[in-house]
Structures are given as structure tokens and as C-alpha cells.
Amino acid sequence: MNLLLHSCCAPCTVACAESLRAEGAGFRLFWYNPNIHPYTEYRNRRDTLVRFAAGENLDLDLADEYGLRLFLRGVTESGCAMETSVTAESASPGAETEKDAAPRRRCLFCYRLRLEKTAARAAELGCGAFSTTLLISPYQDHEAVRETGEETARRYAIPFFYRDFRPLFRDGQAKAGERGLYMQKYCGCVFSEEERYLQKSKARRSAAGAPPFRKTAGTPPPRSIAVPESRPGAAVPGSPPAAAGNKPVTVNPLFQRLSLLTGAEVLEKLAAARVMIFGLGGVGSWCAEALVRSGVGKIDIVDSDAVCVTNVNRQVQATGRTVGLSKAAALKERLLEINPDCEVTARDTVFSRENAAGFNIEGAAYVIDAIDSLTHKLDLIETARAAGVTLFSSMGMAQKMDPTRLKTADIWETQGCPLARLVRQGLRKRGFTGGFTVVYSAEQVPLHREIEVSCGSGRCLCPGKGVEWCGGRKVINGSAVTVTAGAGMILASLVLRDAAEKARAEA
Numbered sequence: 001m002n003l004l005l006h007s008c009c010a011p012c013t014v015a016c017a018e019s020l021r022a023e024g025a026g027f028r029l030f031w032y033n034p035n036i037h038p039y040t041e042y043r044n045r046r047d048t049l050v051r052f053a054a055g056e057n058l059d060l061d062l063a064d065e066y067g068l069r070l071f072l073r074g075v076t077e078s079g080c081a082m083e084t085s086v087t088a089e090s091a092s093p094g095a096e097t098e099k100d101a102a103p104r105r106r107c108l109f110c111y112r113l114r115l116e117k118t119a120a121r122a123a124e125l126g127c128g129a130f131s132t133t134l135l136i137s138p139y140q141d142h143e144a145v146r147e148t149g150e151e152t153a154r155r156y157a158i159p160f161f162y163r164d165f166r167p168l169f170r171d172g173q174a175k176a177g178e179r180g181l182y183m184q185k186y187c188g189c190v191f192s193e194e195e196r197y198l199q200k201s202k203a204r205r206s207a208a209g210a211p212p213f214r215k216t217a218g219t220p221p222p223r224s225i226a227v228p229e230s231r232p233g234a235a236v237p238g239s240p241p242a243a244a245g246n247k248p249v250t251v252n253p254l255f256q257r258l259s260l261l262t263g264a265e266v267l268e269k270l271a272a273a274r275v276m277i278f279g280l281g282g283v284g285s286w287c288a289e290a291l292v293r294s295g296v297g298k299i300d301i302v303d304s305d306a307v308c309v310t311n312v313n314r315q316v317q318a319t320g321r322t323v324g325l326s327k328a329a330a331l332k333e334r335l336l337e338i339n340p341d342c343e344v345t346a347r348d349t350v351f352s353r354e355n356a357a358g359f360n361i362e363g364a365a366y367v368i369d370a371i372d373s374l375t376h377k378l379d380l381i382e383t384a385r386a387a388g389v390t391l392f393s394s395m396g397m398a399q400k401m402d403p404t405r406l407k408t409a410d411i412w413e414t415q416g417c418p419l420a421r422l423v424r425q426g427l428r429k430r431g432f433t434g435g436f437t438v439v440y441s442a443e444q445v446p447l448h449r450e451i452e453v454s455c456g457s458g459r460c461l462c463p464g465k466g467v468e469w470c471g472g473r474k475v476i477n478g479s480a481v482t483v484t485a486g487a488g489m490i491l492a493s494l495v496l497r498d499a500a501e502k503a504r505a506e507a
């Protein structure tokens with residue numbers, strides 16, 4: 001069979017492609033999804049499919065048309081745009097009104113738009129049939145997809161290949177998570193994005209006994225939030241006056257100033273979160289400091305080095321007093337001075353693929369990668385993403401002076417950072433296709449080679465490491481705390497903003 005398989009996204013394609021391959025069916029993928037908005041979301045899903053197809057040696061035909069206007073015009077002209085506005089009231093369970101027919105009409109338009117294009121392209125390419133990965137999703141109106149496919153087949157005189165892929169859905173999603181593929185939080189259109197926030201889908205699904213909408217690979221399963229006992233504190237200054245019968249909100253005074261920006265729910269989320277930070281140098285140490293000062297309740301800090309006098313310029317735990325101490329132990333002491341109630345686990349070791357099982361990464365809400373060593377960095381990225389944990393990673397921060405040039409991006413979109421290039425190459429070699437956010441900078445300041453450095457010279461100052469340790473380092477790079485701490489703060493900020501978004505979505 002020469003099948004053109006419309007792909008709605010990479011995660012849904014995994015099991016469909018595997019099943020067709022197992023049957024020996026010849027097929028190529030087709031991307032046409034003008035229903036996905038906004039553009040950054042569209043690009044994420046498209047690029048994930050491109051990487052997945054390349055990794056699987058699958059042919060992929062891209063109709064790369066971002067269709068916000070086309071889609072909105074279509075739903076407006078077909079009369080379902082206005083009706084699809086969901087209000088908080090209509091989102092309550094049991095609020096089944098005439099409005100509830102609207103999403104189905106909108107979705108019918110959406111199925112037709114995509115399947116007609118697929119059928120036309122299949123005819124152009126001389127394919128024997130067409131189909132769609134929408135047939136795997138229990139969240140789509142399966143019968144409507146089938147009927148739309150069959151009706152389109154009649155009009156375009158090309159067979160629609162129907163298969164109920166739904167029994168493969170869970171397995172396919174799990175495999176997509178293991179591969180670290182980007183997994184969306186909503187169906188695609190702006191309306192479904194709205195519904196995600198207004199919980200309409202959740203209410204409907206729970207009323208129908210169906211599972212809640214799937215989460216991203218990086219989103220831990222919903223957990224009950226353990227609210228730490230508040231220290232004695234006044235009502236949050238500046239809060240709106242408490243409604244009659246409602247108690248004023250009190251928060252730990254350590255975090256009151258942050259709560260004025262985030263609200264108490266975000267602090268509750270952070271207090272319940274476990275964050276793991278790997279690499280406690282100029283980036284990771286500042287990230288830990290910022291997270292503990294922001295109310296993270298449990299933090300694991302991992303590094304095998306001892307504090308060296310040459311670390312003092314950039315690492316928060318490195319002072320005259322701590323030289324020679326374990327970096328993890330010295331940092332733990334400092335973090336507990338900031339918040340004695342924080343559960344800090346210090347590990348004086350390196351992370352590697354071999355000892356990964358001992359870290360319980362799957363129990364973390366966030367993993368921060370601030371590791372220098374490329375191999376261990378790649379091991380951590382693979383492990384964290386396979387565990388479905390949200391990962392934020394630092395690229396190279398040496399040879400840079402200007403913190404205003406720091407940026408965040410998906411790893412595959414980074415440019416000009418030598419370490420990011422090596423990470424991309426290493427991940428590609430390992431067959432890793434998933435995305436994750438990194439902080440990086442393209443700045444490259446040349447070394448002042450006339451400066452004599454003790455490291456690597458046989459007069460190593462690193463306590464307890466000896467000449468062999470330093471002697472193995474060919475180039476000692478320059479570093480500035482303004483840049484490394486800036487990167488650490490950005491990583492901490494990614495955690496705070498992600499927690500805030502999740503708290504909003506769950507509210």
C-alpha cells in the first residue's frame with residue numbers, strides 16, 4: 001500500500017507509524033495543521049515531527065502553512081466561532097447547553113480542512129490511499145473523523161484507510177515521553193487553548209468518565225499540594241480586602257515579597273516541589289540560592305568537586321572560609337541559613353548514566369542541568385527527559401562578559417554557542433529528538449593568554465585533587481560572575497514562571 005498518513009503531531013504518530021510498519025504497509029507522513037496556534041506552538045509541534053521523522057527514516061511531506069487567519073475565517077464563516085466562546089459559567093459540570101454543540105461543529109470543519117488537503121496531496125502524489133493519526137486519539141470525535149475521511153474519499157476519488165488506532169494510544173504516548181518528544185497541552189486551536197484554562201474539557205471528560213486531557217512529558221502528574229504550616233505573618237500587604245467570610249491569606253514572611261507578585265498558590269506549588277540541581281559551579285550555585293530564596297521546599301544539590309580558591313570569583317558558596325570543603329556541603333550550609341525549613345539533600349558525587357538510578361529523578365518536579373562535562377550533561381538530559389521531568393539546562397558560560405546577551409531557547413534553536421553545538425551533536429548521535437529549554441549566549445571573548453594560571457600548570461590549587469586532576473585540563477577558560485550568576489538566575493526564573501503557569505492551569 002502506498003499510503004499518505006496525515007500527522008497531527010509526533011506523539012500521535014509514534015504508535016500509528018509503528019503499527020503500519022509492523023504490517024509492512026508503505027506510507028509517508030504528511031504535515032498540514034493550520035488549526036494549531038499560536039505560532040510558537042505550531043513550530044514546536046512541526047519541528048518535533050520533523051526530528052521524529054528524520055530519526056525514524058520516514059518520508060515527510062510538509063505543507064508548512066501556519067493557518068491562524070485561514071482557520072479563524074473558516075470557523076467564523078461556518079458560524080461556530082462566536083458560539084465557541086466558553087465562559088467560566090458554562091465550564092461548570094452539568095452546564096450542557098446548546099453551546100456544547102459548537103465545538104463539535106468547529107472540529108468537523110477542522111477535520112475536513114486537514115483531510116481534504118491530505119486527500120488532494122495524496123492524489124497529486126499518486127498515493128493509493130490516505131489516512132490520519134487523528135484516528136489514534138481518544139480525545140477526538142473518532143466517528144466524525146472516520147465519516148469525514150470517508151466522505152472526502154468519495155469526493156476526491158481516493159480511498160480513505162480507516163483503522164481504529166485508539167487501543168495503541170497510551171503505549172504511543174509513553175514511547176513519545178521516553179523519547180523526550182514535545183507533547184502538547186491542548187488540542188491545537190485557540191479555542192481548545194481557552195478550554196484548557198477554563199477546564200471545560202476536564203469537566204466534560206470527568207462527567208463522561210474519560211481521563212483528563214494529557215499533560216506534557218515534562219509535567220509531573222498532578223499531586224496534592226502539601227501546604228507548609230505558615231509562620232506567623234500578617235495578611236499579605238496589598239492584597240485585595242478579604243471577602244466577607246474569607247480569612248486573609250497568610251504566607252511565610254520569608255516569601256511575602258515574592259507572593260505579592262505570584263499569589264499564594266504559586267508559593268504552595270514551590271513549597272511542594274522537589275528541584276534537583278546538577279553542577280554547583282558559577283551557574284548552579286546561584287540557581288540554588290535563588291530557588292531557596294523563592295520558597296522551593298525540597299532541593300537536591302549534586303557536585304563532586306571541592307571549593308577551590310579560583311572559584312571565589314563566581315560561585316556563591318566559595319569564600320575564604322569554605323575553600324577545601326565539598327561544594328555541595330558548603331552550599332547546603334548556606335541554603336539552610338537562608339531557609340532552615342527547606343529540605344536540602346547534598347550529594348558529593350557526579351551524575352552519570354551508570355549511577356542514574358540512584359537519584360530518583362522521576363520524583364522531581366524540575367531538573368536543572370548546570371554540568372560542564374559533556375558526557376555527563378548528555379546522560380542527565382536523556383535521563384530527565386525519559387523520566388518526563390521538566391528540564392532546564394545551561395550551555396557554556398565561559399569566555400563571556402555581557403549578561404545582557406543571555407537568551408533562552410529550545411536546544412535545537414540555539415546559535416553561536418560552542419557547547420550547545422556539541423550538545424546538539426551528542427544528542428543527535430544518541431537518537432534523542434526531544435526539545436527542552438536552555439539558557440545560552442553567543443558571545444565569545446578571546447582569552448588573555450599572557451595571564452599565567454595555576455590550574456593545569458603543575459601548581460594546582462584545587463584542594464584534594466592533585467596535579468593529575470588539573471594537569472588533564474588543556475585550556476582554562478575565563479569566567480565572570482555577572483554572566484554565570486545571570487544564567488543561574490534565568491534558570492531559577494524558568495522554574496518560577498513554569499510553576500506559576502501550572503498553578504494557574506490547575507486553579
Ligand code: SF4
Nearest residue numbers: 107110187188189192
Ligand atoms: S479542538 Fe482540536 S479538532 Fe477541534 S477545532 Fe480545535 S484544533 Fe481542531
